[in-house]
Amino acid sequence: MILIVGATGDLGSRITDALLQQGEPVRALTRDGASVAERWPGVDVVTGDLKEPGTLSAACTGVDTVITTANATSRTAPDTVESVDLTGNLNLIEAAENAGVRLFVFVSALGAAPDHPMPLLRAKGLSEERLRASGMASVILQPDVFMDRLIPIVVGDPALSNRPVTLVGDGDRHHSFVAMGDVAAYALAVLQHDGEPGHQTIRIGGPRPLSWRDVVAAFEHELDRRVAVHTVPPGGPAGDLPDFVVQLLTALEGYDSPVDMTLTSATFGVEPTDLESFVHAFVSAAPTSVPS
Template identity: 30%
Template structure:
């Protein structure tokens, strides 16, 4: 089966590529830059250059393609706005897929988007779900919460480096999931008829708030976190300021999403009915405890290797400095 993956260089997209290749799919990746996506070609994927914001570039990418998985979203540093990429671009992609008579379309959305119309990205995701449902395409929507990978930069590394962890007064519990596990659902949806024209939550085994994640990182790393809490009012003020500058619009939109995290409302859902439909085993889903343990184990091993190499280098330097007259 020929598969086009959109957003293939992203945190989630690259895991979907890896999973699809491992399962024997012929994978084509829509990318904006060949240089940034060269690793995907090394894995065995075909690369096609296109841009969601230029609809004329999309039809050639769909030639010979039967299925599409869309895991793309605007980057924080993009010069293009979230609306331009996540709405205008997705509408163009869905229309191109309908015109090409694509058999299956899997869309990665956000859980509980309908509850936060004031958050640009979540409202756009909600509208995209509706547009996709009305497109005539055979679709599956996966509603995600948060990625475990994002917690490394937010919590794990600052705590390990004894740097400040920034938080609001309270944080909503989020059922974070490993992107490798999400990729299993995305690829499996293509071969399970029961997922057709339906929407599913795809979230981790348990919801964690910020303080619980910090405690877990402290336990796994043996370090004590330095936490600074920013008032929600300050967050809102920063968001209003960034909206005045075009180059910071994406920052403002992401700060609006941060307000969701500060609301205290859990971002989670039951997966009891989801695993049986997809034919996946919940016991094989990564827990946050095991994910962070593996991360810190890898870091500890790497640090020991570096220390060993440094010690050996010092010994070699001392050996070179010795002379026959210094015994």
């Protein structure tokens, strides 16, 4: 039995769909059992909450593998980074260890560290530290920035509506943007990989490091028109971008995060999604675009 925590999220739902297509027995920990049961009739639904440790024991009982994608980045209080990404994950790791779970697959984030100044990466780092100290085998997936979440907000939506793109700083730093589908593919691949994983950490990125200027250029090529760019200094107002996006863009402007995926891709048989394919799919899926 495979327990999915975060099954209703974007990444968790991809993993759940794929596991069911493979005929795997799946259990989902959720606060809304009715919606999960309606979407996936074949899933064993357990009602619970990471913030309530007493609900996690039943979810982990009889489970061989736990895969968790849960996070609080798109939630509201009382779900916070502290309550979900830190305390909630620690609760889940303890419950899984006590239940005799063999393998724990944890979707973390590139750069996670117990002493990181950013609360999310600190919470992920502390959870990783606890997981490595557990008696379970573990696979920690550390994806770089998700294409699917940040590119549409920063570049895709403004480009399609013919509005200027707002970048924090010069937009010249390079990061290994990764498609969410690739991360789901790695979560599945580690289940079939030969041998016990022990405590393994897998850094995940796209086929090549990209700057925000590269992303803008890809949309210009796909749309066959110029996309205006407006830059703002770190710490200054950034138009109508959400606060959490501004904070992330500001942080990304302070470093580069190249990830060489050559060996990892070959080892697990996952072909990285390139920017051009992502942009083409995004534009093709849009209901309308503003003509030049």
